[in-house]
Amino acid sequence: MKKTLFTVVAAALLTVSTGHVLAQNHEPLQYAETVAAPEPGKAALFGRAAEWVDKRFAFGPTSDVVNNAATGTLRITGTAKVQPVSSSGKNEERAVRFDFTFHCTDQGYDYRVDNFRYIADPANPTELVLLEEYVTQLSLQKATVKTHNDRRLRAQAMSLASEVAMAFRS
Numbered sequence: 001m002k003k004t005l006f007t008v009v010a011a012a013l014l015t016v017s018t019g020h021v022l023a024q025n026h027e028p029l030q031y032a033e034t035v036a037a038p039e040p041g042k043a044a045l046f047g048r049a050a051e052w053v054d055k056r057f058a059f060g061p062t063s064d065v066v067n068n069a070a071t072g073t074l075r076i077t078g079t080a081k082v083q084p085v086s087s088s089g090k091n092e093e094r095a096v097r098f099d100f101t102f103h104c105t106d107q108g109y110d111y112r113v114d115n116f117r118y119i120a121d122p123a124n125p126t127e128l129v130l131l132e133e134y135v136t137q138l139s140l141q142k143a144t145v146k147t148h149n150d151r152r153l154r155a156q157a158m159s160l161a162s163e164v165a166m167a168f169r170s
Contacts, residue, residue, distance in 0.1 A: 030114035
């Protein structure tokens with residue numbers, strides 16, 4: 001009786017833990033928020049966001065700035081660092097590029113941090129790989145059991161997206 005109960009409990013735990021890990025891998029690497037703000041108006045909202053991008057966006061070097069007041073859209077590409085672990089256990093610093101997009105209307109605004117791209121080769125920073133694809137590749141490698149780089153990079157990207165969003169909201 002004890003062996004049967006133990007087997008059922010162990011199987012249930014494995015099923016629950018496997019499902020949780022799989023669910024984490026399907027979560028998109030992004031942060032998005034919609035805010036209803038009818039009072040300030042589109043011009044005021046756009047002005048505040050443009051000022052933040054110009055003066056306080058701290059994730060450089062930046063590129064691909066789109067600033068269109070007519071449509072209420074701002075977009076900027078920023079750069080940040082992530083730290084995968086080498087097979088020998090040392091942290092390696094790598095750069096990622098991401099997009100911050102802001103769009104406003106008279107009823108409010110929405111913004112998102114997404115489109116993470118990984119610079120796998122620091123000697124060639126123009127060769128970018130979508131971070132989601134890179135993480136999928138890492139999850140298939142044998143060394144991932146030891147380094148957990150797939151989960152590590154996903155968590156660092158989600159943390160970065162949240163950090164950019166908090167900087168924008170403040």
